[in-house]
Amino acid sequence: MTSAQWIEKSDKYVMKTYGRYPIVPVKGEGCRLWDADGKEYLDFLAGVAVNNLGHCHPKVVAALQKQAAELIHCSNYYQIPQQIELAELLCTHSFADKAFFCNSGAEANEAAIKLARKYSRDTFGPERYEIITAIESFHGRTMATVSATGQEKVQKFFDPLLHGFRHVPFNDVPALRAAVTANTCAIMLEPIQGEGGVNVPSPDYFREVRQLCDEQGLILIFDEVQVGMGRTGKLFAYEHFGVIPDIMTLAKALAGGAPIGAMLAKDTIAAAFTPGTHGSTFGGNPLVTAAALATVRTILEDGILNRTEEIGEYLLGELEGLKAKYPFVQEVRGIGLMVGMGLTIPGGDIVKQGHERGVLLNVTHDSVLRFVPPLVVSKQEIDRMIGILDGIFADITP
Numbered sequence: 001m002t003s004a005q006w007i008e009k010s011d012k013y014v015m016k017t018y019g020r021y022p023i024v025p026v027k028g029e030g031c032r033l034w035d036a037d038g039k040e041y042l043d044f045l046a047g048v049a050v051n052n053l054g055h056c057h058p059k060v061v062a063a064l065q066k067q068a069a070e071l072i073h074c075s076n077y078y079q080i081p082q083q084i085e086l087a088e089l090l091c092t093h094s095f096a097d098k099a100f101f102c103n104s105g106a107e108a109n110e111a112a113i114k115l116a117r118k119y120s121r122d123t124f125g126p127e128r129y130e131i132i133t134a135i136e137s138f139h140g141r142t143m144a145t146v147s148a149t150g151q152e153k154v155q156k157f158f159d160p161l162l163h164g165f166r167h168v169p170f171n172d173v174p175a176l177r178a179a180v181t182a183n184t185c186a187i188m189l190e191p192i193q194g195e196g197g198v199n200v201p202s203p204d205y206f207r208e209v210r211q212l213c214d215e216q217g218l219i220l221i222f223d224e225v226q227v228g229m230g231r232t233g234k235l236f237a238y239e240h241f242g243v244i245p246d247i248m249t250l251a252k253a254l255a256g257g258a259p260i261g262a263m264l265a266k267d268t269i270a271a272a273f274t275p276g277t278h279g280s281t282f283g284g285n286p287l288v289t290a291a292a293l294a295t296v297r298t299i300l301e302d303g304i305l306n307r308t309e310e311i312g313e314y315l316l317g318e319l320e321g322l323k324a325k326y327p328f329v330q331e332v333r334g335i336g337l338m339v340g341m342g343l344t345i346p347g348g349d350i351v352k353q354g355h356e357r358g359v360l361l362n363v364t365h366d367s368v369l370r371f372v373p374p375l376v377v378s379k380q381e382i383d384r385m386i387g388i389l390d391g392i393f394a395d396i397t398p
């Protein structure tokens with residue numbers, strides 16, 4: 001079928017929760033995608049920071065194929081070797097002692113919210129349940145994570161929201177301090193805000209947040225769903241900030257494109273989840289955890305992290321070059337391959353122009369171009385994208 005035929009059928013049968021572009025990707029390899037009409041695209045979105053090893057990385061494909069032929073699913077009533085190995089791998093490479101697995105970022109944050117509340121209730125009593133999050137944050141689309149998210153456009157239409165969330169400006173310690181009450185149990189933050197416009201906090205922010213949490217006995221939750229798994233040039237973004245959280249959530253890139261979520265915590269806190277307090281039918285099943293094991297091992301073993309740091313600096317430099325040339329480019333910011341370009345104009349048409357010229361770009365927060373390509377992107381591929389973007393920008397200048 002052609003792309004046009006697929007789009008017609010989609011209009012008929014698929015709910016319109018997304019404003020989808022008229023592109024029908026059917027095949028991928030590395031940083032490239034092909035649509036149903038055979039058109040090739042250079043992919044600088046990577047499934048929204050999911051395909052960190054590129055599309056169809058041979059090690060992930062092999063792990064999925066092997067596991068699919070052995071055992072796809074059993075149940076968390078039983079022990080699952082691949083899940084156990086993944087938990088060990090994530091814990092030995094992070095601050096955490098224990099892992100819980102689910103199927104998405106929102107679910108990982110749900111698990112974090114439930115664990116923080118349960119731990120606080122067990123430790124301090126039922127009046128400590130409130131979680132402080134940041135304005136412009138994004139934590140997911142379930143009711144609890146919508147309530148946690150600090151964006152009106154995500155929350156409107158769904159009142160009443162879940163009780164017990166309070167929002168303060170990101171990167172503002174006094175505001176955070178002022179929001180803590182006798183009811184506060186946790187602070188939940190993205191190390192770098194993704195959907196909110198690639199917002200990087202000042203270097204001291206998280207140290208001061210950590211200090212506040214220690215003073216007040218609050219749990220610090222890092223939502224690393226988007227920035228974890230090597231995106232910033234370290235396995236986890238918190239490693240850049242000289243602090244460790246108490247709970248961390250992961251999802252997007254963790255299983256190379258297979259749906260997974262994870263919530264990691266220190267033993268003292270994890271112990272609050274006793275049998276029967278939380279669960280997920282599919283969470284951490286053999287198929288997805290086999291894919292995640294292959295993904296994490298490849299990120300750790302193949303020099304991907306050092307490379308990401310280096311190539312990220314190259315991308316930032318090239319984007320700075322465009323900033324010097326075009327007055328509507330306000331700022332370029334980011335760490336590793338988590339990069340944003342703030343514009344003084346809306347970015348929607350630039351993305352559409354990119355599609356026509358064969359590059360998948362992304363705009364978030366209306367006017368921030370977000371670059372989250374596969375971590376295996378080459379300098380030549382960056383040069384090609386920059387050349388296309390330069391051409392698009394040149395057409396905008398009056």
Ligand SMILES: *Cc1c(COP(=O)(O)O)cnc(C)c1O
Binds near residue numbers: 105139190
């Ligand atoms: C994408 C994202 C989520 C939600 O993940 P889903 O898998 O879509 O539920 C949560 N937090 C952050 C920071 C994200 O970027």
